[in-house]
Amino acid sequence: MDIKRKKRRGLQAWVSWWIEKILAASGGITAFIILLIVVFLFKEGVGLFQSPRVDEGYVLLMHSSNEVDQLSADELKGIFDEDITNWAEVGGKNQAITSLRLDQIMDRFTEEELGGEYEYLSQRMGELIATTPGVIAFVPTLYAPLDHPAVQAMTDNTIALRDFFVGKEWIPTATPVPLFGTLPLVMGTLWVSLFAILIALPLGLGVAIYLAELASPRVRSLLKPVIELLAGIPSVVYGFFGLVVLVPWVQRVLDLPVGETAFVGSLILAIMALPTLISVAEESMKKTPRALREASLALGATHWQTIYKVVVPYASSGISAGVVLGIGRALGETMAVLMVTGNAALIPHTLMQPVRTIPATIAAELGEAAAGGSHYQALFLLGAILFLMTLIVNLMAEALAKKQHNKGF
Template identity: 65%
Template sequence: MKWTKRVVKHVIEGLFTLSGGVTSLAILLIVVFLFKEGTGLFSSPVLERGYTLCVNAANPVECLDARQIKQLFDGEITEWQEVGGKEGEIVLFRFEEVFSLYGEEELGEEYALLPRRLEEIVAKTPGIIAFLPDEYLPAGEEIVKRLVAGNISPAQFFGGGEWQPTAGPAPRFGVLPLILGTLWVSLFAIFLALVPGLGVAVYLAELADDRTRQWLKPMIELLAGIPSVVYGFFGLVVLVPLIQRVFDLPVGESALAGSVVLAIMALPTIITIAEDAMRGAPRALREASLALGATHWQTIYRVVIPCASSGITAAAVLGIGRAVGETMAVLMVTGNAAVMPRSLFEPVRTIPATIAAELGEAPAGGTHYQALFLLGCILFAITLVINLSAEVIATRKQGKGLGV
């Protein structure tokens, strides 16, 4: 009997030990999976997968980068000389055009003759650049030359100002507008929430009697408990039309709407943490201040608030963290235009909203999919830095702001 008991004891304690490491394991797995998928982006071709750019074999151009390809297909570059070729006009050719040049019979059964026809077209036009699916690529390199397009580089990704993940022939993955959009909306939200949040924290920590606190605290907890999709819905049907009317905008979905919703959502975080910090102010300091003849209010802003300054900073930082990661509410009210934020009254798009809106349409393992995972990595990194710094700030020596 004794040894079974001992085995059971060891098994249970083993389970405890395993469980103790579960959060660390989860974080490790999250990092591994996000980065594995995300960094795959940098070994992905610039072009849409399964397609190749071809030119006439007589053309000396060997490779093009993503920006050149885009400008070329947008009609901003029209001369081969501009991309290092010979003199001559660029003739754009998209794969679909072949169907208007040749009838069904000429393409043969099951498009068997299609590669041959494409070859003819390329041979006929010296200045051509053709965007063709690999499936129907003409064989041989004597007449049709394949261009090397290269891979997506980190510089393009982190420094790029355009996010057009479904643009052809070369999708654009530039995260700057998304990062700036996220920071823009979140920082303004904290700007809105900070004064009311700290004010309520002062009220709760210093002024309210027990009975008031007893019903105010649960209300703030409730504010934190309301699902973000409900906030988003409320923003969509109340705030968005309100903002549109008050500021006379063409659309109410804007950075401002996102900031207001996020400010409301960040309030409970800020209030709770700042209140805890203010309560932590040593009683001796408080009484010393009162004994010197300071009023209650003077004591609050000369002693309690400086004393709680690290906790208050941590509250603001964690509020930003909450706002940066918020997905559904922002997705529903900001209008989601992937452009550089210029004002509060225009639609913007944040990183989480981008992931939520686009992941469903991105084929698993594709370039777009990898780009969204890399966005997830960025978001993860941002919130990690925010959480760690909040922790460092909060554990800083209390009373530093007083110079004690």
């Protein structure tokens, strides 16, 4: 018997060699591109913590007698919104705060005093600050009278990790310092996704059980394509439907001030997650071995007992896969949610409030964020957070499936 390895020759061997290489390469390239995207997200985002809070080209000025030299982003916002009116509230001496922006400073002088080319602006500013001990002014560095003896520039910090991850306000356009608190966005995303699944799971499971166990072949062959068709509808159409139909309906029926709420977002996401959930769950239930079903019936179990005691447990890994795919879609879904949730960056306390999700924030704001600026970097970091959230969900799903596999489920 000749079993020695022969040298393969000819076109066929050559073609198969190349196909193998191309397949290997395409796998490698795909993995590499995905890695690159992740690296890119983090690379663009991580600079946020090195960038100063105050926009480039601006500076915060105070009277040199002022002992306060550290202010958090929240405190600064409070001061310029005139919610904080005394230095004592932020650790200084008991003195009224006068917050000034450039336009407010210019309003105090005539055109002649400032000069036709604003050549005296810096000097006037110095005088104003020198005569107002409780002042804090937000001005362009170009005009800042930094050499004036009565003027000191506030030391500016970089954006703190803490402010980013547990900050409660997301106001990227706030002056003098933008607020990049991601908590409302993360919470908004979680709320909307979680409730979407809570709505979709019982409904989807019900439909899946009906299709797999109860529907006649004719009904099934009619219903299944329709449900699968739902998956093909573009999300903007869902969003449109939500905005035009669900939002007014929810507002009227529940008597709310606004109809654009987390609830409508969850509802729309639930509808969008249903086709995947139903298909995956139904298929895994269909895969329950006939023998297992018969064994249950042979013990005198009814059809229903067999469904919930054997078929659903057996299909539970498939069902949880469907749920996770649904959550994955819900977490990342942008357009439909953007259209119906009202997009108020507030930490939601009830489902009936407007919320803003991470994807919606990125989609709505990336266009107006200056490339490389802190807002831009913050949006990229948001993308990274979203990526981590979906990653965690996927890992959980995998662990779940593995656990069940080991148990023999």
